[in-house]
Amino acid sequence: MEELKVSKIAEGTVIDHIRAGLAPLVLRILGIEHGYPGSAIMAMNVKSSRHGKKDIVKVEGQFLDEETINKIAIIAPQATINIIRDYKVVEKHRVELPERLVGLVKCPNRNCITNSPEGVETIFIPEEGGKLRCHYCEESVDLRRVELYY
Amino acid sequence: MRDWRGADVISIRDLGREEIEQVLARAAEIEPDPDLLRGKIMASLFFEPSTRTQLSFASAMERLGGRVIGFSGVGGTSIQKGESLHDTVKMAERYADIIVIRHPLEGSARFAADVASVPVINAGDGANQHPSQTLLDLFTIKRFCGRLDGLHIGMVGDLKYGRTVHSLASALTNFEGIKLRLISPPSLRMPPKILEEELRGRVAFEEIQDLDLADLDVVYMTRIQGERFPDVEEYERVKGAYVLDLEACRQLKPEAIILHPLPRVGEIDPEVDRLPQAKYFEQAANGVPVRMALLSLIFLGR
Numbered sequence: 001m002e003e004l005k006v007s008k009i010a011e012g013t014v015i016d017h018i019r020a021g022l023a024p025l026v027l028r029i030l031g032i033e034h035g036y037p038g039s040a041i042m043a044m045n046v047k048s049s050r051h052g053k054k055d056i057v058k059v060e061g062q063f064l065d066e067e068t069i070n071k072i073a074i075i076a077p078q079a080t081i082n083i084i085r086d087y088k089v090v091e092k093h094r095v096e097l098p099e100r101l102v103g104l105v106k107c108p109n110r111n112c113i114t115n116s117p118e119g120v121e122t123i124f125i126p127e128e129g130g131k132l133r134c135h136y137c138e139e140s141v142d143l144r145r146v147e148l149y150y
Numbered sequence: 151m152r153d154w155r156g157a158d159v160i161s162i163r164d165l166g167r168e169e170i171e172q173v174l175a176r177a178a179e180i181e182p183d184p185d186l187l188r189g190k191i192m193a194s195l196f197f198e199p200s201t202r203t204q205l206s207f208a209s210a211m212e213r214l215g216g217r218v219i220g221f222s223g224v225g226g227t228s229i230q231k232g233e234s235l236h237d238t239v240k241m242a243e244r245y246a247d248i249i250v251i252r253h254p255l256e257g258s259a260r261f262a263a264d265v266a267s268v269p270v271i272n273a274g275d276g277a278n279q280h281p282s283q284t285l286l287d288l289f290t291i292k293r294f295c296g297r298l299d300g301l302h303i304g305m306v307g308d309l310k311y312g313r314t315v316h317s318l319a320s321a322l323t324n325f326e327g328i329k330l331r332l333i334s335p336p337s338l339r340m341p342p343k344i345l346e347e348e349l350r351g352r353v354a355f356e357e358i359q360d361l362d363l364a365d366l367d368v369v370y371m372t373r374i375q376g377e378r379f380p381d382v383e384e385y386e387r388v389k390g391a392y393v394l395d396l397e398a399c400r401q402l403k404p405e406a407i408i409l410h411p412l413p414r415v416g417e418i419d420p421e422v423d424r425l426p427q428a429k430y431f432e433q434a435a436n437g438v439p440v441r442m443a444l445l446s447l448i449f450l451g452r
């Protein structure tokens with residue numbers, strides 16, 4: 001397959017090395033949907049030196065806050081964040097799961113206090129083996145199957 | 151040694167071997183003492199009734215000279231009028247020095263502990279945790295078997311929904327050389343999540359269907375509940391296959407012990423009660439010293 005050229009952005013963020021197929025979820029986390037006024041580029045299943053295939057998302061004019069980066073870390077733990085200024089990468093780092101994920105992940109246990117009218121915000125703690133555990137009901141959930149609050 | 155003063159007791163996962171042994175050692179020596187917790191008040195918040203647990207916490211508190219306030223079931227309380235768990239806990243912390251909570255939602259006890267300024271003991275949060283039950287099970291095993299390492303333990307019946315066996319199996323991973331024989335119908339097997347995430351690599355386990363009790367040190371029986379089965383015939387057949395009667399008990403070693411969290415609904419033939427191995431009534435009675443030990447550790451650090 002011929003290398004796909006993905007245009008550059010002037011100012012903004014490139015989220016690279018997203019596991020192939022997950023770029024639409026990243027767009028959702030970034031709030032890029034029907035009616036989004038800015039410019040953004042998504043590439044899916046492009047060749048990667050590291051993982052075979054990968055997805056890439058580039059957003060013009062957006063610099064991500066910690067909560068957004070944490071959400072991306074949940075669904076795409078191998079992603080890298082590149083900050084672009086004047087067409088150049090000025091900062092590059094891998095996403096990292098924080099010690100506690102507050103209010104981001106839905107608990108899959110219907111009988112959990114966080115799914116009750118009590119209105120308790122979810123707290124998940126990352127564990128070995130790509131899992132998150134609910135601080136309250138102790139249910140574990142596979143990172144690849146998490147449901148986020150968008 | 152961990153400093154227990156002011157600690158919450160929410161999940162057996164929070165307790166390592168050392169903490170478990172501290173509780174069991176204190177439970178083994180503690181005697182009723184009307185001066186030990188004189189002037190202390192326990193708020194017993196039972197959002198769903200559990201007579202045995204509620205009475206045994208109350209008995210433990212009163213035997214140490216403390217007093218108990220609270221409710222059991224939400225009928226006639228402000229909770230029925232829609233008061234939140236948060237507000238009930240904030241009220242209770244002003245009336246009492248410790249909160250004991252039982253609530254049908256999983257995670258409710260952890261939430262109460264996060265919200266409350268006084269220590270909280272979880273007396274059962276839905277299908278999740280009931281750490282004082284697990285501690286009294288361990289205490290009973292230690293008392294009669296003399297140790298918690300190197301034991302061969304059979305768990306019988308409903309291993310799918312039975313919270314007590316999940317927590318006990320998980321707690322046993324703190325000890326050395328444990329072998330588990332998981333005896334259940336295929337439809338009520340121990341959840342794969344528990345087998346893989348908690349047990350594999352930490353204890354040896356086998357899953358079988360026949361009531362084979364040979365070589366076991368402990369036989370832990372559970373209730374098989376009718377509502378878990380779509381049809382009555384299947385329920386009757388399965389239930390009948392996991393009944394401990396005198397005939398089944400002939401397989402037991404003389405020094406083996408039979409436990410059951412009680413109440414039983416026919417899993418153990420009453421004739422078994424007179425066997426020297428039957429220890430389930432002692433097990434239920436051990437709820438009081440174990441809860442006395444927890445209260446003493448939380449209030450006094452010893």
Ligand SMILES: [Zn+2]
Pocket residue numbers: 107108109112113114134135136137138139257
């Ligand atoms: Zn939960």
